[in-house]
Amino acid sequence: MVRRRLSQDEEALWNALIRSVRPIRPGARSAPLPATAIALPEPPAAKTGLTPVPQRPLVAPPSRTPAAVLDNGWERRIRSGAITPDMSIDLHGHTLAMAHARLDQALAQALSRDARVLLVVTGKPPKTVRNGGEARRGAIRGEIGHWLETSPYADRIASVRVAHPRHGGDGALYLILRRKK
Known part of the structure; x- marks a missing residue:
């Protein structure tokens, strides 16, 4: 080599x-590799007449990441349940691959419609098992954070918040989208 x-x-x-x-186990940190x-x-041996493949x-x-806290107006509307989603998508009953594709499609559609709030229903996470059991979450709910971080639309997401109980509570998320510039 x-x-x-x-x-x-x-x-x-x-x-x-x-x-x-982010480490899987925060306490088990190792030194970064140089x-x-x-x-x-x-x-390979040079062949005549061939052009090299260009590197990608x-x-x-993404330059911007979702905010943990929005301004007071948004915070008050989210807490009181006064927020009205412009669009919603339900990912129940889909495989991980299908749910990921539907989420990307819904984000693209919401952005093309200039929607500000997208309600994503993922399903409620199972209750935490205590006394030596494992704490588990639903598969879609466990992956959605990663999907949003790596989405081609990640820089257009202003915040990701747990929905008000009238819109699904722990089983749903509000995606607050940034306005077009």
Whole structure:
């Protein structure tokens, strides 16, 4: 294997990736690995007349992330249940792949309609098992945070909040979408 040094852009991207990773067990942290060199496979024997395949550019992470707290008007409307979703989607009964695809479709549709609030019904998470049992969540509910973070529309999501009980409570989420610029 031939080794080469990372460029400044690649090293910055690697460091951003390292900072974005959350440990599964927060108490078990290890020291970050140095990202100074990467291994590349040895190039095959040169053939005449062939052009090399261009490398795909690295994609930067979304520039904005959802806010934990919105302004007082939004907070008051969410707490009181006075918020009215512009659109809703129910992911019950779907496989993970199908639910993920439907969520992306719903986000695209909501953004094309200039909707501000999308209600996503994921289903209530099972109650926590105590006394040595495992705490589990529903599969869709467990994945939806990751799906939203890695979505092509992640920078258009202003906040993700648990819905008011009249809209599903713990079994649903409000996606507050940013306005177009």
